[in-house]
Amino acid sequence: MAGDLFNTIAGVYGWFHRYQMRRFSAILERHGHEVPLSPMRTVCDVGCGTGALCAVLHLRGLQVTGVDPAHRMLDVAREKVPDVSFIMGDAVTGLPFDDNSFDLVFTSYVAHGMPQHQRMQLYQELMRIAAQAVIVHDYNEKRAILTTIIEFLERGDYFGFIKKREQEMLQIFPSVKIIPVGRQACWYLCHCNLRHENAQETEDEGNTIEEKELGNPIH
Numbered sequence: 001m002a003g004d005l006f007n008t009i010a011g012v013y014g015w016f017h018r019y020q021m022r023r024f025s026a027i028l029e030r031h032g033h034e035v036p037l038s039p040m041r042t043v044c045d046v047g048c049g050t051g052a053l054c055a056v057l058h059l060r061g062l063q064v065t066g067v068d069p070a071h072r073m074l075d076v077a078r079e080k081v082p083d084v085s086f087i088m089g090d091a092v093t094g095l096p097f098d099d100n101s102f103d104l105v106f107t108s109y110v111a112h113g114m115p116q117h118q119r120m121q122l123y124q125e126l127m128r129i130a131a132q133a134v135i136v137h138d139y140n141e142k143r144a145i146l147t148t149i150i151e152f153l154e155r156g157d158y159f160g161f162i163k164k165r166e167q168e169m170l171q172i173f174p175s176v177k178i179i180p181v182g183r184q185a186c187w188y189l190c191h192c193n194l195r196h197e198n199a200q201e202t203e204d205e206g207n208t209i210e211e212k213e214l215g216n217p218i219h
């Protein structure tokens with residue numbers, strides 16, 4: 001079951017909560033402007049772990065929901081981030097949310113840990129609950145020796161993920177924009193419908209009228 005490994009390591013994972021918050025915060029500071037969608041209020045973090053990203057998004061004034069199948073990860077998250085709502089749920093078997101429930105859906109370091117068929121179900125489920133966009137925060141193609149060892153031991157599909165990331169996402173989402181956010185990490189910004197993809201293109205072209213109507217970066 002998805003939660004077993006993460007139930008076991010939840011306590012240790014929690015030790016890195018502050019470090020993770022600093023890292024997520026710096027990334028949002030640097031790249032938040034690259035997500036110029038119409039006014040965003042609600043965000044869901046799928047596979048939220050101990051809630052570090054939820055904490056940072058909450059501090060930015062967003063209404064945040066964290067969801068994870070590992071109850072011990074959720075226990076740590078609730079203790080560390082009492083103002084955010086954390087719910088148990090599994091993105092492969094189906095999340096307890098209606099279609100288009102959230103303006104934006106994040107998933108951080110979840111996709112690479114799944115076998116390919118589950119990853120496709122994950123993407124499908126993320127697209128279903130997101131009204132505007134999904135951000136898959138995960139590895140890029142650059143392999144470091146420590147990551148290779150850890151991911152080999154974790155027995156996920158890291159190697160399959162890094163080989164076919166964009167190609168797989170494009171089977172589900174109408175468009176994917178790759179935003180490098182670290183030495184080994186990217187945001188895969190997946191628009192859920194073409195209206196927002198077009199808004200992004202307009203933004204890139206510098207059309208200030210459209211910007212006013214549609215632009216509202218998450219920072």
Ligand SMILES: C[S@@+](CC[C@H](N)C(=O)[O-])C[C@H]1O[C@@H](n2cnc3c(N)ncnc32)[C@H](O)[C@@H]1O
Pocket residue numbers: 002003006020046047048049050052067068069070073089090091092093107108109110113
């Ligand atoms: C490597 S941790 C990442 C945690 C957090 N997002 C972060 O960036 O630190 C992967 C998380 O994905 C969760 N996860 C695994 N399978 C899942 C699934 N089917 N649906 C939702 N979350 C899942 C795990 O329980 C774990 O908390």
